[in-house]
Amino acid sequence: MHKIVIKIRRELKRSADDKTKEIFQRFFKEKVTFYGVRAGVVSKIGKEYFTEVKKLDKKKMQAVCEELFRSGISEEAWIAASFAHKYDNFEKADFLVFERWIDKYIDNWAKCDTFCNHAVGEFIEKYPAYISKLKVWAKSKNLWKRRAAAVTLIIPAKRGMFLADIFKIADILLQDKEDMVQKGYGWMLKEASRKHEREVFNYVLKNKKVMPRTALRYAIEKMPLNLKKRAMAK
Numbered sequence: 001m002h003k004i005v006i007k008i009r010r011e012l013k014r015s016a017d018d019k020t021k022e023i024f025q026r027f028f029k030e031k032v033t034f035y036g037v038r039a040g041v042v043s044k045i046g047k048e049y050f051t052e053v054k055k056l057d058k059k060k061m062q063a064v065c066e067e068l069f070r071s072g073i074s075e076e077a078w079i080a081a082s083f084a085h086k087y088d089n090f091e092k093a094d095f096l097v098f099e100r101w102i103d104k105y106i107d108n109w110a111k112c113d114t115f116c117n118h119a120v121g122e123f124i125e126k127y128p129a130y131i132s133k134l135k136v137w138a139k140s141k142n143l144w145k146r147r148a149a150a151v152t153l154i155i156p157a158k159r160g161m162f163l164a165d166i167f168k169i170a171d172i173l174l175q176d177k178e179d180m181v182q183k184g185y186g187w188m189l190k191e192a193s194r195k196h197e198r199e200v201f202n203y204v205l206k207n208k209k210v211m212p213r214t215a216l217r218y219a220i221e222k223m224p225l226n227l228k229k230r231a232m233a234k
Contacts, residue, residue: 046079069105081115138172147184160195186218
């Protein structure tokens with residue numbers, strides 16, 4: 001085990017409390033493993049140890065991330081996701097590593113969003129041709145991989161990027177039965193609506209008869225009241 005991982009675990013255990021652990025669990029339907037460390041403290045620990053991680057070569061950095069992900073403990077996964085994001089010098093080969101981590105270690109919405117919103121999202125901005133891979137993820141049997149296909153594009157969507165691809169991914173996920181996937185692609189559409197309100201509104205109107213209400217509500221959340229009413233009308 002890498003010495004950085006040992007030190008991070010020691011810090012997390014020292015900072016844990018039962019009340020925080022209990023509060024965290026309320027946000028999940030499934031049983032989730034936590035130490036019980038407040039998010040701000042987790043972020044502080046991650047920043048502190050990134051000063052050591054950034055000195056490692058990429059293989060060693062990714063090995064540290066893998067050890068943290070492998071534990072299954074949420075706070076360790078959040079720190080691993082932050083290391084992958086902050087290390088920053090993305091190369092095309094990283095995609096296969098990121099995909100493997102999603103397949104093996106991502107098992108709740110918080111791990112999915114923390115990792116995909118930032119590290120995977122920035123990778124896609126650097127190598128937009130890999131959006132084609134997200135469309136494959138959107139057809140996966142793994143619900144977290146389907147959510148990842150959408151939430152990876154949250155920050156690019158907010159910036160007005162990749163609108164045509166966002167609609168294609170939404171098309172694939174449109175009638176997904178899992179509410180975590182519905183919320184994921186609805187969130188993606190909501191962020192796209194910041195720069196492309198009319199286009200997203202038209203997309204929602206076109207699909208409202210088959211779009212789950214959960215996804216629809218997320219998609220229109222930032223729109224003016226008159227547009228919301230039109231979208232929600234039976």
